[in-house]
Amino acid sequence: MEVEVVTEAVLKRFLERLASRRRRMLFLDYDGTLAPFRTRRDQALPYDGVSGSLNEIIAGATRVVIITGRSADELMRLLDLSQQPEIWGAHGLERLLPGGEIRRFPIExxxxxxxxxxxxxxxxxxxxxxxxxxxxxxxxxxxxxxxxxxxxxxxxxxxxxxxxxxxxxxxxxxxxxxxxxxxSGRDKGSAVRESLAEAHGPVAAAYLGDDLTDEDGFRAVKAAGGLAVLVRSEYRAGTEADAWLRPPDELLHFLNRWSLIVNRGGDHAE
Ligand SMILES: [Mg+2]
CATH class of the missing domain: 3.30.70 (Alpha-Beta Plaits)
Known part of the structure; x- marks a missing residue:
């Protein structure tokens, strides 16, 4: 299928850039992207292997930023990682910093x-x-x-x-x-733009998401020269994403390649 061919070419180019840049940022949605949907939302745990991969990426030279529609503190409990990454909750209306401080944008x-x-x-x-x-x-x-x-x-x-x-x-x-x-006034794209602005220099950045609300994140990361990836079992026509990965296998493969390139200086998964 055409989208799959494009995806492979786009990922290859991006991963080369990832290897050469000193600053890297990985933006991730949670539900539907890192974790399968569950009727009981408090039981939506990450796919097997995701937490291990994220722990490796966070421990290396990548700033991992989770951007979710959930409350940030609720997501922290579900993710249960060894080091807490930065989490933007409520579609960019709140921000939980790695140190545990939470900032909420004022609501009229x-x-x-x-x-x-x-x-x-x-x-x-x-x-x-x-x-x-x-x-x-x-x-x-x-x-x-x-x-x-x-x-x-x-x-x-x-x-x-x-x-x-x-x-x-x-x-x-x-x-x-x-x-x-x-x-109104904020969305997942606001979180991406504000995080990228803090990097003060060129960044290899990617945003992975599944839902319509992630399209704002896709546009924001692409505007900064980054990669937008739709993570979904079925392709969504009209998406602004550059690439498409089916969870969990293709998602895990991508996360593992990221970790190999950044943490160990090679992409042996290719
Ligand atoms: Mg989602």
């Missing part, structure tokens, strides 16, 4: 009010644990529900949330397994 009081109203409306329609309230966002998850129940839920909540989005100036976003209301 009006936006908070809208998010609270949406949370109540969601919890009236569905089990409370399917409504995830985070800093600056609220998400509704329907994974594991029947098609009929999803349709019923969407009929009730989606219209209400879209009205709230208009009334309070929030963004309405669909993602794989639900939809979300979010304070």
């Amino acid at each position: 009081p009006g936006a908070e009010e809208g998010l609270n109203e949406a949370t109540l409306a969601g919890r009236r329609a569905v089990d409370g644990d399917r409504v995830e309230r985070k800093h600056g966002c609220v998400a509704l998850h329907w994974r594991g529900m029947s098609e009929a129940d999803i349709l019923k839920l969407r009929n009730v909540v989606e219209t209400t949330w879209k009205d709230i989005a208009v009334d309070y100036g929030l963004g309405f976003h669909s993602f794989d397994g639900g939809f979300e209301l979010r304070a």
Whole structure:
């Protein structure tokens, strides 16, 4: 398939650059990228082998930055790595630094009010644990529900949330397994741009993600000359990613090549 041929050529070029640059940054989404989806979100642990690979990459000369829609502290518990990397949570609205300090971007009081109203409306329609309230966002998850129940839920909540989005100036976003209301002004691309700006010089950077919300990250990393990689069992037409990897095998292969090149100076996996 054409995408696979392009992917191999693009990865080869990028990995050569990775070997020659002194600064490297690896941006990673979590759900659907490093970990398979689970109905119980607290059971979505990384694919076998991912934590080991990430531990090696973090211990070497790469700055690893996780960018997720989840709360940053929730993700820290699921990842359970030997050294905690930097984690941007709530789509770039909060930042957990490797030292444990957490910074939250301020949310307008009006936006908070809208998010609270949406949370109540969601919890009236569905089990409370399917409504995830985070800093600056609220998400509704329907994974594991029947098609009929999803349709019923969407009929009730989606219209209400879209009205709230208009009334309070929030963004309405669909993602794989639900939809979300979010304070406007920041997204995963903001996190990428701000992290890259701190590097003060040329960086070999890649962003790996699966979902529509990762497209902002793809655009931001590409604008800085980096590589955008769609990690997904099926290719998504219209994606801005340069390359496509199927998890977990192709993802693990890529992470292992990264580690070999940066930590050991060679790509013996080729
Ligand atoms: Mg994802």
